Amino acid sequence: MTASSFRTDHDLLGYRDIPADAYWGVHTLRALENFPITGQPLSSNAHLVKGLAAVKLAAARTNEELGLLDSVRANAIAQACQEIIDGKLHEQFVVDVVQGGAGTSSNMNANEVIANRALEILGQAKGDYSQLHPNDHVNLSQSTNDVYPTAVRVATINSVRSLLDALATMEEAFADKAAEFRTVVKMGRTQLQDAVPMTLGQEFGTYAVTVGEDRERLAEATLLIHEINLGATAIGTGLNAPAGYSEAACRHLAEVTGLPLVTSVDLIEATQDVGAFVHLSGVLKRVAVKLSKICNDLRLLSSGPRAGFGEINLPAVQSGSSIMPGKINPVIPEVVSQVAYEVVGNDVTITMAAESGQLQLNAFEPIIVHSLDKSISHLEAACRTLTERCIRGITANTERLRLTVQQSIGLVTALNPRLGYAAATAIAQEAQATGRGVAELVLEHQLLTGAELDELLSPERLANLSN
Template sequence: MGTRKEHDFIGELEISDDVYYGVQTFRALDNFQMSGRRLKNYPFFIKAFAQIKKAAILANKEVGVLDSTKADALAKAADRLIQGEFLEQFVVDMIQGGAGTSTNMNVNEVLTNIALESMGHKKGEYQFLHPNDHTNLGQSTNDTYPSSIKVATWNKLSDLTKAMETLKTELENKAKEFKDVIKMGRTELEDAVPTTLGNTFNAFASYIKSDLERVQYAKEVMSTLNMGATAIGTGINCHPDYKNIVEKKLNEITGGNFKPAENLIAATQDTADFVFVSGVLKTAAVRLNKIANDLRLMNSGPRCGLGEINLPKMQPGSSIMPGKVNPVICEVVQEACYEVIGNDTTIMLCSERGEFELNAVEPGIAYALFNSLILLENAMKTLASKAIKGLNANVESCKKSVLNSIGIVTAFNPILGYEKSASIAKEALQTGKAVGDICLERGYLPKEEIEKILDPQNMLNPQMKAKK
């Protein structure tokens, strides 16, 4: 392939004819080599940016500042990006200086050169269609970049919701399956009082239900955009009617319900919405991590641990110990959760770094937020399909732990009082005797009443009667 000359106000560069990006993307490619993760690795972000650009193009056409020939060519080019074409042309590093200008220009240049070819021109013949004058008309990085992050996040939150619904359903199924499986409850890793395995999984499902409600609200937060703000929120270089039309066009393109911010100046400099969404993701990660860790502990064994459940056997667990199987799905889910929790700190710090009319480190927010969305969605899917769905209960092991526990002495409290119950527990620990046998030996209660009190089923619900 040959080359073409492109220039910006810094100077002139030779650009290979086989690429659709131009001089500003080329400079960013050379300047920013940080994460090794490029824009093309986040196709949902490219799609969102193309949807924003198409909405801007159609709005500019409607208000009469962009002629139909140019607008139609650019809109068709945007459609091709929305459909997933030209991914390899999005080469800038996700971590970049300049508040996202390099990402915006990567999109502008690719769109422009695709449109130029469709108009019968060569790449780089910007006298016919220009990345800044036409593709970026009435826009700035400072409104298109954060708006694209929000559209991308809105879409990924929809994907996350589906993954969470699947996990919740699997947990609810297990709650029903295990509703009669008695097990020992534990507090601070010590014997507490009996519960059921069904109760355990029902509580897990409740976590996810609560987080689903928060994710739905986070989607609403992401639906408020600052399109029409241009550089700092004043709308300079933008048609007066543009901001009233661009969100309408975007909603037609995406099927969403995006709306303009009440104060475009505030919305352009404030990135706290991303902090809020990240906080929702962090909360979900904390809860998911607890579920994964509890599953690991309940699965521990097979001979020397709790052995209350059997997780599906996914792979050999050791290169030296034959027969060992590790809870690898729970472990990988926990690792993903830890990164989501860490990303929240990154997002908080980047958001705090905003100064005056703009936050220059929004790319750091986008990178961390997108990674959290991807990780959390995959973690939810993985735990549901590879751990929850195929696990089963060790019914006898669960029951045995209840019958052999010292913790069941708690059931004597309402009848014998705390001091006598504590004394029984102490002797049981010292001698290894069952708490019921000690109670009988001491003559505190008849055998029939002891058996009734210590029936695990009678310990699952409130039993105390009002005094007459």
């Protein structure tokens, strides 16, 4: 590249050449060199990039309102921020998502991109910071320690909304299957052994309830994320932020984002505390664990097709083997469970990062943010995949289910109140020894009439469908 392809930027460590067309500057360049960790740039988390821009826009409006920033610069900064919120310039957010410095590199990347775009809007050259400066103007009345946590909260709220929508769609899909399978009788199992009859609809209904409960818990946990520390500056004392700044900044940010944000009552505590993220991660782990349990059930119930349970059929989405012709594997539940394992691991990471915070600041929020983002986004993708590629296409092997009920020793439990425990036990033992069905033996021993047996073994009574 020629000399004209670069511009010169400087910081406390000295001068560096920056690509002339880059909107970022020397602080971002240092971070690029210092943190080649994941290979994932900040732009991979679009919600966080937009969150940073939203905070900077609210700060510009607040600084203008309080007389700290002239309207020309404030409007240019606001326009640049709005463009980023609308999806532009995201490729300029290049620092690695995992970084030292408690998020300082992410904040400076945002400051530099916004400053240089604002300079363009004003008709000035990139890097001409005498006209509009990343720190003096874009970062005015702020520090990384209140900007970054606030942006993370905005990003997380918006990210969780998509996951909540995916969970609601899954809940509906399970409820639809519960209605479809309402009268399909099967054997329930405890400890993988025959228990008592139920319906396949009841089984799928429990999945709908489970997903719905987790969705509600996740929505509740997200409410804690609406408390922000904007205006706290470095440690929560509000140094370098004028009187009224935190209240005005929260008001402007709520207007920009459309979120019911509130300022923490204790900014010093809020600046060092990441408990809301720990709680949210714990709920995400709960969602993941229960989702994986459901997937384990689907794999068991569909196992076979002839040597397993074979009670339901999962949609065939791809060939299952490079050596066994005709084999189909439950690949969708398998991939969802793997996401669940990742979420559990992310929760451990978040737990350790939260525990390692010291004194007035937790320096490890970048790994907390990265872990939360992966858990939320991967869970959302897993939920949508499971719903569309698996749940909606599940069918029941009704005849096989009926036969397993007829042949199950557990069927005798339904007859116990009429036959008595001793007689029922004798029938169970004979059925076990001979391989014959319970109903067949009851009729043979003339313990019940056919009509009585039909009444006792009706699907409605077996599955207690009246309740």
